[in-house]
């Protein structure tokens with residue numbers, strides 16, 4: 001049976017959100033696949049959340065009551081042709097790149113075209129809109145290195161801004177929550193595929209110590225430039241387990257799903273980290289919803305890795 005379609009033509013389906021997240025956790029919710037501005041406006045008529053690549057999300061096993069908006073169709077397409085009115089000899093400004101475009105494929109394509117500025121974001125499994133919204137990056141570069149114009153949609157208006165209009169910084173675009181990054185124009189520097197690849201390899205190397213299991217990436221932002229992973233490690237928390245979630249032995253700022261983890265398991269580990277690390281750290285993960293009912297149930301107790309029955313090594317994927 002074909003999926004129901006909204007007044008403006010958006011596909012609307014109840015789906016388990018686990019399949020859209022890199023952690024592999026999240027219950028059934030109403031997903032709106034919107035492919036143009038009219039569909040987006042309709043989806044935003046009721047309370048909503050916006051789902052990108054799901055690579056920073058911990059979603060409750062009950063799902064969420066709000067509409068979950070996912071950009072698709074033309075809002076997940078890219079036009080990388082230089083705009084003749086905006087580009088100069090030393091700088092290429094592209095056509096529109098949809099917020100729903102997967103970032104890894106875009107970065108590979110830019111490398112092949114020999115276009116520089118965004119190669120530092122290699123290996124981030126986001127969509128363009130989600131990566132822009134939180135200015136995803138690494139020590140080798142971030143999204144705002146390569147943005148010219150950002151189109152932002154709210155229930156009230158659609159507006160185009162430049163990075164200079166926003167208070168952006170480390171893992172922060174300055175764009176309020178639930179303002180949708182619908183599409184962007186990239187600002188790129190002509191280079192060669194070889195030179196771009198060399199820089200990408202450098203940034204990729206920094207990931208060698210990261211776990212290869214199901215995870216939403218780093219749990220906490222680095223406070224004042226200090227590695228949150230190092231702080232969690234120094235607190236002795238590597239290998240701490242709650243249910244089927246584990247603080248990764250490879251890198252303490254990653255929580256991994258050993259198979260069958262629940263959102264409550266992840267929340268319990270986040271609480272354990274907050275309780276044991278003496279430095280205040282800002283959460284990087286997005287929790288949907290922010291607090292779970294019945295969090296401190298026996299099923300979400302943590303296991304100290306220094307106790308003999310603690311589970312330290314998860315199965316390889």
Ligand code: FAD
Pocket residue numbers: 022049050051052053054055056057071099100123124125126127128129130131132133134135136137138171178179180181182215216217218286
């Ligand atoms: P989601 O996880 O789907 O959503 C995250 C937030 O963005 C939510 O609030 C959501 O509402 C919002 N959002 C999503 N799309 C839009 C949109 N179009 N408009 C407005 N808001 C939107 N991050 C780094 O910065 N650097 C890294 O090196 C890095 N490495 C990672 C490695 C792994 C293996 C994993 C799993 C994650 C890693 N991350 C890293 C984290 C993650 O990729 C980033 O946080 C990324 O920006 C999330 O983007 P997303 O599209 O997956 O957003």
Ligand code: EPU
Pocket residue numbers: 137138139140206207209216217218219220221222226227228229230233250251252253284
């Ligand atoms: N370290 C430890 N123990 C650990 C983890 C790290 O001692 O468990 C030490 C390392 O040995 C190293 C230092 O801490 O000396 C820094 O570690 P790493 O190079 O892994 O960098 P990071 O600061 O922990 C940041 C980003 C990652 C990004 C990498 C690579 C944050 C919160 N994390 O990690 O981003 O991939 O650099 O550039 O900024 C993300 O944001 O989700 C993410 C994965």
